[in-house]
Amino acid sequence: MEQTKALNALEPYLALTKSAAAPRAAADLVTQATSNPNTYVFAELLQAPQIQSLRQSPEYAPYLSLLELFSFGTFAAFAQQADQLPPLNAAQTLKLRQLSLLTLARDPRNLSYASLQQHLGLPDARAVEDLVISAVYAGLVEAQLDPRNQAVHVSRVSPLRDLAPNSLPGLLAALHAWSDHCASTLADLEDQVARIKAEAKRRHDEKTAWEAREAKLVEDHGKLDLVLPANQGAGSGGAGGGEGTHSRNQGRYLDSAIARLRGSQRNGKRGSGSLDAAQDSDEAMDLDEEEPDDGEIFGAGASGAARKQRASRRRL
Template sequence: MEQTKALNALEPFVALTKSASAPRAAADLVTQATSNQNTYVFAELLQTPQIQALSQSPDYAPHLKLLEIFSHGTYADYTSTPNLPPLNPAQTLKLRQLSLLTLARDPQHNLTYYALQQQLDLNDARAVEDLVISAVYAGLLEAQLDPRNGVVHVSSVSPLRDLAPDSIPAMLGSLQTWSGRCTSTLADLDAQIAAIRADAARRHTDKKAWDMAQAALMDAEKNGGGGNGGAGGGRGGEQQQQGAHTRGQAGILNRAITHMQQQGQQRFGKRGSGSLEPGQDDDEAMDLDEEEPDDGEGGGSGAVAGGPGKKRISRRKL
């Protein structure tokens, strides 16, 4: 949007070059275009035949050089080039803004207050802050001032500078380097993705094989280890287990199942016992109180002396 606005602001001056046949008129167009507050790109004006013809005029050739500096140069280029036309206040502010834009685009430049004072010929830190604020309001960049550390932090820069004639090869080299880094990064990512997928497939295969082995062991235990039904049956079950897995794995599984069975017998195999200790006998005695019929109702020889209706207490061993 800023670039379109700057191009639209330059169009009237490009149209006026058609009638600027004299070198003086072309030089005046250069002064007017560089003083306008909305013009920041000048490549189209610089390429017109009337402006290029200023190079043939000894008196107005410096105006052509001045326009080139506004197009792709900096304020330091202006101060280091002799015999250039003097700048009015509007031109001075604009050239410093454009120079700040160029410095902010290059990460090698130091954007401290002191460095900007030296590069832009500013008197103090307050002048640096005023210049940065004017550039932000003009839409040239987005930045924050850090007066405590004396640094300008730039977050984004607008594309409002023309390319120098000799900058295209360097830019192509930078783009090729960046493209190579992107290609290398994408290749590394593809290799990592392939390794992750291969590892996931291997884990899936291992889990499936483990599940099948466990199922085979359980089937072998059910078919061949269901009881002591003869040496042949036990031997056949052992062969099935060993066919599914190694002897060591079958032995571990058998010992685990035997241990679980023993634990189950110790806990739930003794219905009449309140103890869980494994050393107690299965025929543990329990005292029960039972009622026997009275002698008067057909009691036998086992009646207790004491008369009818008495109850005899007996102990039964379970």
């Protein structure tokens, strides 16, 4: 958009070159074109035959050199040969400094306040800031001022500078180097993407295998839960299907204890009646002895009566 605007501003001067047959008229046309605040590209005007004819005039040849500086030169180059070139008015001075800023912005090392003062012939930091602000408002650059660090940070430069003669080989070399760097960067990115995909596939396979193993373990555990209760029920006679080993052992102990009790009862029935009476009396005596003393219940005062009562029981 900036180039289109600059070319449209240059169109009237290109039309006037057809009538600028005299060197003086061509020189005046150069002054008018470089003083216009909207003209920033001059390659078409520089290639016009009437302008190129100024090279043949020793008096007006400096105007051709001045137009070349506006096309692809810098303010520092003008300062070095200022005594050989026509003087600049205020509009030309501002424009040449703005165009020089576009060239200097290609290298961030040139964007300190001190470097800009030196290359643009500015008296102080305030003049640097005013120039940068004017270039921003003109749409030439997108930049930010950094007074604390005394630097200018440029984020975009408008393509409004013409190519200098014999600059194409260097430009092509720079473009090839940039292309090779881009190709190398893309190759590195592709390798990284391939490694990331391989790692993701490996993790997916591990997750799938782990889920399959987990499902198999859950299935085996379910089958084991179905088999164990059936075995436990068969071992306990079906009375306690969910009982364990301790329940089966307890049942065995109870069965053996009941069998011993039944055996002792049968042996008692086979003995004589006197033996049964003696056993009954002995059991009664044992029960009496196991009963608590009345003295323990009522106190020490009743101990004598308690002893007499136990003696009478023994005699019975």
